[in-house]
Amino acid sequence: MRIKLKVWRQAGADKPGRLVDYLANDVHPDMSFLEMLDVVNEALIVKGEDPIAFDSDCREGICGACGFLVGGIPHGPDPGTTVCQLHMRRFKDGDTLTLEPWRAKAFPVIKDLVVDRSAFDRIIQAGGYTSVNVGGAQDANAILIPKPVTDKAMDSAACIACGACVAACKNASAALFTSAKISHLGLLPQGQVERHTRVVKMVERHDAEGFGSCSNEGECEAVCPKEISITNIARMNRDYLRAMLVTRDEGKR
Amino acid sequence: MHTRVGVSDALSGATLDSRVPSGPLAEKWDRHRFESKLVNPANRRKYTIIIVGTGLAGASAAASLGELGYNVLSFCIQDSPRRAHSIAAQGGINAAKNYQNDGDSIYRLFYDTIKGGDYRSREANVYRLAQLSVNIIDQCVAQGVPFAREYGGLLDNRSFGGAQVSRTFYARGQTGQQLLLGAYQSMMRQVEKGTVKSVPNREMLDLVLVNGQARGVIVRNLVTGAIERYAGHAVLLCTGGYGTAYYLSTNAVNSNVTAAWRAHKRGAFFANPCYTQIHPTCIPVSGTHQSKLTLMSESLRNDGRVWVPKAPGDTRLPEQIPESERDYYLERRYPSFGNLVPRDVASRNAKGVCDEGRGVGESGLAVYLDFADAIKRLGVNVIRSRYGNLFDMYKKITNEDPYKGPMRIYPAIHYTMGGLWVDYNLMSTIPGLHVLGEANFSDHGANRLGASALMQGLADGYFVIPYTLAQYLGSTSFPAVTADHDAFKESESSVRANIERLLSVKGSKTPRQLHRELGAVLWDDVGMARNEAGLRKALARIPELREEFWQNVSVPGPNNMLNKNLEYAGRVADYLEFAELLAIDALHRAESCGGHFREESQTPDGEAKRDDEQFSYVAAWEFQGVGAAARLYKEPLTFEYVKPTQRSYK
Numbered sequence: 001m002r003i004k005l006k007v008w009r010q011a012g013a014d015k016p017g018r019l020v021d022y023l024a025n026d027v028h029p030d031m032s033f034l035e036m037l038d039v040v041n042e043a044l045i046v047k048g049e050d051p052i053a054f055d056s057d058c059r060e061g062i063c064g065a066c067g068f069l070v071g072g073i074p075h076g077p078d079p080g081t082t083v084c085q086l087h088m089r090r091f092k093d094g095d096t097l098t099l100e101p102w103r104a105k106a107f108p109v110i111k112d113l114v115v116d117r118s119a120f121d122r123i124i125q126a127g128g129y130t131s132v133n134v135g136g137a138q139d140a141n142a143i144l145i146p147k148p149v150t151d152k153a154m155d156s157a158a159c160i161a162c163g164a165c166v167a168a169c170k171n172a173s174a175a176l177f178t179s180a181k182i183s184h185l186g187l188l189p190q191g192q193v194e195r196h197t198r199v200v201k202m203v204e205r206h207d208a209e210g211f212g213s214c215s216n217e218g219e220c221e222a223v224c225p226k227e228i229s230i231t232n233i234a235r236m237n238r239d240y241l242r243a244m245l246v247t248r249d250e251g252k253r
Numbered sequence: 254m255h256t257r258v259g260v261s262d263a264l265s266g267a268t269l270d271s272r273v274p275s276g277p278l279a280e281k282w283d284r285h286r287f288e289s290k291l292v293n294p295a296n297r298r299k300y301t302i303i304i305v306g307t308g309l310a311g312a313s314a315a316a317s318l319g320e321l322g323y324n325v326l327s328f329c330i331q332d333s334p335r336r337a338h339s340i341a342a343q344g345g346i347n348a349a350k351n352y353q354n355d356g357d358s359i360y361r362l363f364y365d366t367i368k369g370g371d372y373r374s375r376e377a378n379v380y381r382l383a384q385l386s387v388n389i390i391d392q393c394v395a396q397g398v399p400f401a402r403e404y405g406g407l408l409d410n411r412s413f414g415g416a417q418v419s420r421t422f423y424a425r426g427q428t429g430q431q432l433l434l435g436a437y438q439s440m441m442r443q444v445e446k447g448t449v450k451s452v453p454n455r456e457m458l459d460l461v462l463v464n465g466q467a468r469g470v471i472v473r474n475l476v477t478g479a480i481e482r483y484a485g486h487a488v489l490l491c492t493g494g495y496g497t498a499y500y501l502s503t504n505a506v507n508s509n510v511t512a513a514w515r516a517h518k519r520g521a522f523f524a525n526p527c528y529t530q531i532h533p534t535c536i537p538v539s540g541t542h543q544s545k546l547t548l549m550s551e552s553l554r555n556d557g558r559v560w561v562p563k564a565p566g567d568t569r570l571p572e573q574i575p576e577s578e579r580d581y582y583l584e585r586r587y588p589s590f591g592n593l594v595p596r597d598v599a600s601r602n603a604k605g606v607c608d609e610g611r612g613v614g615e616s617g618l619a620v621y622l623d624f625a626d627a628i629k630r631l632g633v634n635v636i637r638s639r640y641g642n643l644f645d646m647y648k649k650i651t652n653e654d655p656y657k658g659p660m661r662i663y664p665a666i667h668y669t670m671g672g673l674w675v676d677y678n679l680m681s682t683i684p685g686l687h688v689l690g691e692a693n694f695s696d697h698g699a700n701r702l703g704a705s706a707l708m709q710g711l712a713d714g715y716f717v718i719p720y721t722l723a724q725y726l727g728s729t730s731f732p733a734v735t736a737d738h739d740a741f742k743e744s745e746s747s748v749r750a751n752i753e754r755l756l757s758v759k760g761s762k763t764p765r766q767l768h769r770e771l772g773a774v775l776w777d778d779v780g781m782a783r784n785e786a787g788l789r790k791a792l793a794r795i796p797e798l799r800e801e802f803w804q805n806v807s808v809p810g811p812n813n814m815l816n817k818n819l820e821y822a823g824r825v826a827d828y829l830e831f832a833e834l835l836a837i838d839a840l841h842r843a844e845s846c847g848g849h850f851r852e853e854s855q856t857p858d859g860e861a862k863r864d865d866e867q868f869s870y871v872a873a874w875e876f877q878g879v880g881a882a883a884r885l886y887k888e889p890l891t892f893e894y895v896k897p898t899q900r901s902y903k
Contacts, residue, residue: 039542132396
């Protein structure tokens with residue numbers, strides 16, 4: 001197969017960017033999308049040109065490093081799939097594909113298709129944990145958790161922090177990412193102690209990082225490679241509302 | 254240039270002291286903790302601890318040392334500490350909880366691990382690991398790790414290869430992800446508190462020694478290209494294994510040996526590099542474009558049956574081959590463990606049937622893993638709930654549906670048991686340089702059992718290093734050293750010179766081409782089965798490839814911004830040095846043990862045959878220069894509790 005690519009090239013956050021045309025020859029249908037880009041890059045390196053920068057690491061859809069827009073869709077057209085797991089058999093000979101980085105104020109471009117997602121770390125840092133030091137834990141089976149509750153928490157905990165939800169949102173909101181962690185911990189007994197302070201701190205940090213507000217369009221859920229549900233956002237909003245009442249009552253904030 | 258290394262002149266006979274505490278096995282760790290020095294809580298913040306890597310070992314160490322009040326600097330090559338390759342571990346984590354009442358105990362986990370490692374690991378370390386396994390599960394549950402549960406609310410377990418009890422805890426097929434996120438979140442909590450400083454997008458390119466002590470690192474800022482110096486009182490390397498030396502492996506594409514190798518070049522001994530683990534259940538190679546191999550969790554062997562056609566050259570589709578013409582070779586050869594034999598045994602058997610011409614698929618380099626019986630017995634929903642995400646992944650990659658027909662699998666490089674040599678305190682031969690997790694060599698001997706890597710990474714970081722590091726800090730005097738010290742300047746200029754050299758070659762081959770060639774050499778001659786002639790061939794070829802690399806590599810693009818090809822070129826250059834040591838170690842160890850199979854040393858029925866008289870030791874190598882004969886030191890292995898026998902899973 002031959003695939004025509006229009007790839008966003010940008011040397012840095014403060015440099016201008018533009019779409020550059022490339023031709024991917026000899027594309028094998030069993031190639032992953034990133035392997036196709038590897039081949040394009042190999043040819044650029046041999047010519048002494050700077051290869052296209054894109055993030056990737058595990059290449060099995062779990063590390064969350066990869067991600068860019070393929071034809072305007074985060075991670076490309078397949079549902080529940082990271083771009084490293086998107087395969088070229090999905091496309092036709094002669095297709096033209098435009099590749100662009102995530103576009104969001106809170107995700108400045110580093111180079112080409114690579115953006116700075118450190119804002120996600122700072123949201124977790126604000127409260128995405130249970131405050132238990134190593135050493136004092138009780139026996140693991142002393143905490144009974146109904147299977148459906150664990151399963152639901154696991155659904156939320158599956159988030160890989162790739163940033164597709166932000167890229168898909170017209171407000172560049174990270175509500176899906178933030179609510180997934182709030183739900184994971186908020187559903188479990190271990191997370192109850194800090195449930196209210198956690199949601200307030202994380203939501204405030206989310207806003208401070210420059211992410212927009214959620215307006216319930218559901219674009220995030222549609223593109224999430226882990227199919228995280230927007231029910232999490234509803235749960236976050238409920239928790240936040242309750243926290244504002246409860247924490248005021250407890251005099252904590 | 255040919256290697257000057259011969260086995261005879263490499264053997265030096267000098268021995269290494271593992272500093273294992275005295276006393277009965279079960280009391281060693283307790284006694285050692287009591288006898289170790291402590292650091293006063295008010296003094297801890299005066300110590301700066303540099304941690305390189307944020308996988309399970311690095312993130313858990315950063316969290317626990319931060320909680321104790323040390324001043325921690327945490328570095329990783331990824332853009333976030335949450336992305337280290339531990340995240341890709343699928344199957345589970347072992348712990349001797351005996352929640353299933355099926356005969357498990359600390360001693361049994363210890364015994365299984367020693368036996369699984371083919372009697373090439375240190376008894377005291379392994380016993381400590383088994384003891385700490387129970388604390389890990391408690392800690393992770395307290396963090397909110399959503400382990401699988403039974404309907405009554407108790408934790409669920411599954412069984413894994415090499416064990417006859419169910420002691421593996423799991424979170425769907427994403428156990429590594431959930432454990433890593435637990436450790437990452439604990440670490441980020443310390444970042445918020447200010448005890449840990451997270452410094453992502455950094456690659457360690459040198460270790461800095463002052464007066465023989467590890468006192469800092471030189472890193473490259475991968476975003477700006479700046480070379481930065483960081484000084485501290487101790488350095489913890491938690492940088493994983495070296496499986497990507499083989500080019501195709503189940504490791505992440507950026508996993509590398511660079512940090513460990515550069516520490517080795519500064520004096521840290523490298524132990525047992527020939528102990529590499531080949532995982533039996535991976536998706537087979539489909540073409541030369543392939544950048545990595547994908548693992549299908551070993552847990553699949555709980556319900557999947559491995560088979561090939563009885564007749565060589567049988568090209569019928571699997572559903573056309575009647576039951577009587579199928580060979581369920583693992584069940585046939587190993588009736589008591591069946592499909593759950595350890596990884597090394599399963600891999601070698603897969604290679605064996607393919608070598609006989611009975612392999613399946615286009616390439617003939619695959620065997621079937623069949624779920625038809627399990628689906629008939631348990632129903633498709635149970636199978637989906639157990640392995641749904643793995644089946645989906647298989648379908649995405651191969652375009653075949655494993656609910657309808659068998660998977661095709663083949664072994665691939667997955668884990669490396671060898672690593673930097675450490676003593677019982679996890680300290681390398683360089684004072685102050687500690688090595689944790691897969692990067693060290695310590696606990697798995699010549700073969701690691703499934704679900705034990707996560708256990709070791711977290712044991713090292715949460716429960717071992719907080720004690721042994723205090724012992725080092727409390728018993729060592731530290732001259733005042735800043736990053737302006739001459740040793741940092743010297744180290745920085747050597748790092749800069751190396752980068753300049755990479756950029757100045759301007760040849761015509763890409764680092765990937767050269768890496769792929771190196772990988773082919775290692776897979777063919779230092780892979781699943783090794784022999785003297787093949788190893789000597791590899792030892793002649795590797796220096797040629799290295800020479801070619803430095804004559805002909807192409808590294809375009811600038812040094813003062815993100816340049817992934819430049820990062821990659823540096824890692825390939827290190828692999829081209831490291832690979833030689835890997836082959837030398839494999840050549841010198843003229844016995845078979847665990848994942849290291851020497852064709853010259855096998856039992857009449859083709860199993861690995863150890864030679865305890867000659868090789869019951871850890872081989873630790875001291876760097877003597879690129880291409881020069883490394884010097885061998887030995888740590889004798891003595892077994893007071895488990896008597897080494899021919900390993901049998903029959």
